[in-house]
Amino acid sequence: MLQKMFLLRRFEEKIEELFLVKGALIGPSHLYLGEEAIAVGAMAALQPDDLTITTYRGHGHALAKDVPAKLCMAELFGKSTGTCKGLGGSMHVAIYPKTGSLYATAIVGSGLPIAAGVGLGLKHKKGRQVAACFFGDGAVNTGAFHEALNLIALWKLPVLLFCENNQYAMSTPVNRAVSSPSIAERGRSYGIETMIVNGNDVISVFVAAKAAAERARRVCEPTFLECVTYKMKGHGVYDKGEYRPKDEVAKWLERDPIVAFEKRLQESKLLTKADIDKADATARREVEDAVAFASQGSPLPFDDLKNYVYAGGS
């Protein structure tokens, strides 16, 4: 898991550099820096054929769900070698059904009703797969969220609802946007088993997700997991997040999920400093390889676009 966390961190740091320093990438891009423990802990608890539905802040989910970094990077570069052949871009990097990374939507809240449908489809097929839906604290104020939660609870669908509460929807803090005492309250209000999880602790996320996945497989019921975390940077790559109090940012940066996990692994003598450095170096190399791969490809020919509008050749 540490290896994966490093990959997510170094990947996003590279993206930030490519946007801000090198000017090599353009368009909106929403980084997952500081939230790595959630995607990595959650995916470690899922099976490879479980299906994820995520958002425009989805690079981390893609990498954690084993989408090759080079394909993600090529998608950010808009190349035909990317996960979506360069037609999706940063906000849809995580569409790669081959590894169960089923869908990523750029409209806040819209993934939840789709996750309900995926859960319904899986239940209908009577297999053991589950669906996992990732969304932010901003999504809990959309109508789609409430309609979907009601349906997921009503029909007892095998859906894991990961609310990544990173404290801000763009610049609006949760306390100025959510009327209920907590986001978890909203899960409970639909009669869904709900947990509040330390989203900066990968082991906590893993344990909670494991229990939720087993519950979904065993009794076919959903679980709502409010994973409390913090965006290290702003909403998008160009946002410096200056609307946040400095002491608040400093407090959260001290709770860096990777540093915390490193410390825990060393204290329990599971890994040495050398092991950790090696994992980091491997991640950095993978990211560099991804950039090299992405730099080589080219975009799809414009004339090919029409072939992707409809299935079945019409």
Add this chain to the structure above:
Amino acid sequence: MKLREITYAEALREALREEMQRNPDVILLGEEIGVFGGAYKVTRGLLEEFGPERVMDTPISEIAIAGAAVGLALTGLKPVAEIMYMDFLPICLDQLATQAAKIRFMSGGQLKVPMVLRTQYSLGRQHGSQHSQFFPALFFQVPGLKVVLPGTPYDAKGLLKSAIRDENPVLFIECGLLYRTKGLVPEEEYTVPLGQAEVKRKGDDVTIIGVSRLVGEALSAAKKLEEKGVSAEVIDVRTIQPLDLDTIVESVKRTSRLVIASDDVKSGGVGSEISAAVLEASFDYLDAPIMRVGCPEIPVPFSPSLEQMYMPNADKIVQAVDGIMGR
């Protein structure tokens, strides 16, 4: 081919039943479609025949209905979702236009969304401004979606069967006023392909395009025109996405005159787009302006007599033809 007379609603029900028998992955979901049998009884009896796992009553949650259909389609099933009135469609427009219609494209062809969203418009049934809207032209702006507008029981059945077998998201817009109208439908199985207009009546002097309910009105208008010595050709577009422009242009090149009749508000409606496309393709063949017959730029009034005046009909089509004959 053995024919019998059944209603538009019965034809739709037969299509659903046959496709559900043919393919166990077909699942229906929507408000009041199961126990109640559908607000207009299109799905009557299907719950009893196929069970609650395949005929699913939902809460009043249009976003969740459309979104669940998208999700079901992504898992390889074949959802046929119902949105009770077309007026409720904007509630779930994100799922239909921004999710379903874009997913194949923006996934670079990795995913497809084979789903049908059935809905109906109730113009002419005294349902007032919020239960009578008909705005199919909006979907010209949504590539990735197919849009079907059946005007007869025969087409309703054949087109719905094709829509369910299609690999793309299909918006299937029924006409509420037609549910009880009868027409000849074969006993044997058949389908009507999406994207093919049909010449419902041959003629030489003018082409009249009817959309949905106005196919019947266009045919009545053609009869009235015949009495006046005008030979009208009537075309049913059947689908507007894809639009079969070839059949329309071929006809206009022969008749040199075109009237388009559709139940939507005239400005920016189906007639506007067809008119522009025909002009681009066959300007030199036209002897008169293209005329659109549609609703005025006013919300649908409740008062029954006012609604009748508001709606297009055969007489208004005849009037439009009269205005361009002899030019």
